[in-house]
Amino acid sequence: xxxxxxxxxxxxxxxxxxxxxxxxxxxxxxxxxxxxxxxxxxxxxxxxxxxxxxxxxxxxxxxxxxxxxxxxxxxxxxxxxxxxxxxxxxxxxxxxxxxxxxxxxxxxxxxxxxxxx
Amino acid sequence: xxxxxxxxxxxxxxxxxxxxxxxxxxxxxxxxxxxxxxxxxxxxxxxxxxxxxxxxxxxxxxxxxxxxxxxxxxxxxxxxxxxxxxxxxxxxxxxxxxxxxxxxxxxxxxxxxxxxxxxxxxxxxxxxxxxxxxxxxxxxxxxxxxxxxxxxxxxxxxxxxxxxxxxxxxxxxxxxxxxxxxxxxxxxxxxxxxxxxxxxxxxxxxxxxxxxxxxxxxxxxxxxxxxxxxxxxxxxxxxxxxxxxxxxxxxxxxxxxxxxxxxxxxxxxxxxxxxxxxxxxxxxxxxxxxxxxxxxxxxxxxxxxxxxxxxxxxxxxxxxxxxxxxx
Numbered sequence: 001x002x003x004x005x006x007x008x009x010x011x012x013x014x015x016x017x018x019x020x021x022x023x024x025x026x027x028x029x030x031x032x033x034x035x036x037x038x039x040x041x042x043x044x045x046x047x048x049x050x051x052x053x054x055x056x057x058x059x060x061x062x063x064x065x066x067x068x069x070x071x072x073x074x075x076x077x078x079x080x081x082x083x084x085x086x087x088x089x090x091x092x093x094x095x096x097x098x099x100x101x102x103x104x105x106x107x108x109x110x111x112x113x114x115x116x117x
Numbered sequence: 118x119x120x121x122x123x124x125x126x127x128x129x130x131x132x133x134x135x136x137x138x139x140x141x142x143x144x145x146x147x148x149x150x151x152x153x154x155x156x157x158x159x160x161x162x163x164x165x166x167x168x169x170x171x172x173x174x175x176x177x178x179x180x181x182x183x184x185x186x187x188x189x190x191x192x193x194x195x196x197x198x199x200x201x202x203x204x205x206x207x208x209x210x211x212x213x214x215x216x217x218x219x220x221x222x223x224x225x226x227x228x229x230x231x232x233x234x235x236x237x238x239x240x241x242x243x244x245x246x247x248x249x250x251x252x253x254x255x256x257x258x259x260x261x262x263x264x265x266x267x268x269x270x271x272x273x274x275x276x277x278x279x280x281x282x283x284x285x286x287x288x289x290x291x292x293x294x295x296x297x298x299x300x301x302x303x304x305x306x307x308x309x310x311x312x313x314x315x316x317x318x319x320x321x322x323x324x325x326x327x328x329x330x331x332x333x334x335x336x337x338x339x340x341x342x343x344x345x346x347x348x349x350x351x352x353x354x355x356x357x358x359x360x361x362x363x364x365x366x367x368x369x370x371x372x373x374x375x376x377x378x379x380x381x382x383x384x385x386x387x388x389x390x391x392x393x394x395x396x397x398x399x400x401x402x403x404x405x406x407x408x409x410x411x412x413x414x415x416x417x418x419x420x421x422x423x424x425x426x427x428x429x430x431x432x433x434x435x436x437x438x439x440x441x442x443x444x
Contacts, residue, residue, distance in 0.1 A: 001120055001121075003224055003225060003226040003227070004224065004226055005121075005124075005224070006124045006128075006209070006223045006224035007209040007210060007223065007224035007226060007232070009121060009124045009125055009128060009223075010124070010128040010131070010206075010208070010209040010223045010224065011206055011209060013125065013128040013129055013132060014128075014132065014202060014205035014206050014208075014209070015202060017132050017136075017205060018198055018201045018202040018205060019198070021198075021201060021346065021349075021350055021353075022194065022197065022198045022201075022347075022350065024178055024346055025178065025180075025182040025345050025346040025347055026182065028178050028179060030179070030181055031181055031182070032181065033183075035186075037181075037183055038183065038184070038185055038186045039185065039186065040185045040186075040187050040188075040251070040252055040253035040254070040342065041185075041253055041255065041336065041341050041342060042253070042254065042255075043336070047187075047253075047254075051187065051252055051253060051254055051257055055257075055258075055261060058265075059261055059264070059265050062265045062268065062269060062417070063264075063265070063268065065421075066268040066269065066271070066272065069272045069425070070268075070271070070272060070275070073272060073275040073276050073279075074275070076276070076279045076432065077230075077231065077279065077282065077288065080279045080282035080283045080432075080436075081282055081286055081287060081288055082286075083283050083286070083436060083439050083440065084286045084439065086440075087440050088440055088441075090436075090440065091436055091437060091440040094433075094436060095433065098429065098433060105425075105426075109422070114417070114418055114421040114422055115414075115418070116413065116414030116417050116418060
């Protein structure tokens with residue numbers, strides 16, 4: 001069998017189990033709704049304002065940096081596996097790549113991109 | 118029996134094992150925390166508290182399932198499902214032992230580690246969407262924090278694997294274990310191991326990185342609005358993820374099912390594997406009983422300014438050694 005065949009079968013079983021767990025509460029839990037229960041929780045007081053407000057742009061910056069550095073990490077994988085064959089050539093290539101990346105990293109650091117203020 | 122039926126039965130058994138392990142890991146955690154704080158822990162339900170997981174499960178299933186008026190109902194219900202499904206899915210590629218007949222695993226694809234990373238990354242969506250769809254302030258804050266924390270620490274984690282891949286020359290998990298027959302990778306990859314353990318604790322949102330559900334400031338974080346079994350699904354996912362992390366740490370750094378220094382050859386490999394996994398599970402509980410919570414700005418700075426360069430440095434040094442000395 002293809003090595004991914006068993007993985008696919010397992011994923012189907014996992015999907016079935018997760019679906020079972022997801023639909024159980026609807027079948028067995030008793031429902032006695034009332035307006036107070038259905039309020040969003042705010043330490044017992046009535047919700048004071050809308051949920052969608054402003055939140056720090058920092059989080060957006062983190063997401064962008066993540067995309068850049070994660071692509072970098074992904075590009076290391078095939079290189080790492082082939083390193084035994086590539087030897088010095090692979091090493092030099094990757095050191096150049098890391099230097100380029102390091103310049104970007106230093107720039108972000110200096111600009112305060114990692115500072116949480 | 119046809120092949121697919123055998124695999125189907127194996128998969129069902131494996132899932133049962135995972136869920137049972139979750140139940141007793143939870144009980145073990147409460148017991149261990151109890152002992153560390155000089156109290157007995159759960160001891161009312163069944164002898165020595167052993168039926169506690171069953172009692173908890175029955176309670177959670179029978180509780181009312183609440184959905185806040187302001188929530189987005191579909192995504193609100195989808196989020197715990199995503200968390201649970203990704204937590205379960207990982208076990209498709211994790212090998213538990215080996216005998217002459219072959220490797221004990223559901224599937225042993227070449228790209229085992231890549232599969233693991235891909236699936237665990239999807240797990241972030243469960244927490245992000247769960248907090249966002251609740252339509253409430255604390256969950257929203259908790260989930261935004263969680264997302265930033267998890268993606269930041271994911272970088273260090275994926276970089277910490279690369280040292281192991283350099284030494285093993287393969288991404289298949291059984292290949293990595295058989296490359297460790299002589300030396301466990303914790304010795305040449307000690308820095309990688311430390312980075313992995315720290316990032317893994319952060320990825321599973323456990324103490325000291327449990328800012329996602331910091332009770333003192335965010336009530337319960339992203340799952341504040343969830344009740345009954347839907348809360349339980351997040352809980353199961355968290356513990357199953359802890360188990361996954363323990364398995365990966367054992368496979369990549371502690372030689373998987375290889376015995377330490379080749380001692381006691383009559384003990385089957387799976388016993389060693391279970392012992393190593395149990396050690397890491399205990400380590401999680403130990404951390405929880407010992408450490409206070411990080412401050413958020415320090416957490417982010419630590420991830421980006423310490424772990425990321427440290428993992429990259431480890432990778433470069435390992436690459437230099439592999440390039441000039443072979444393996």
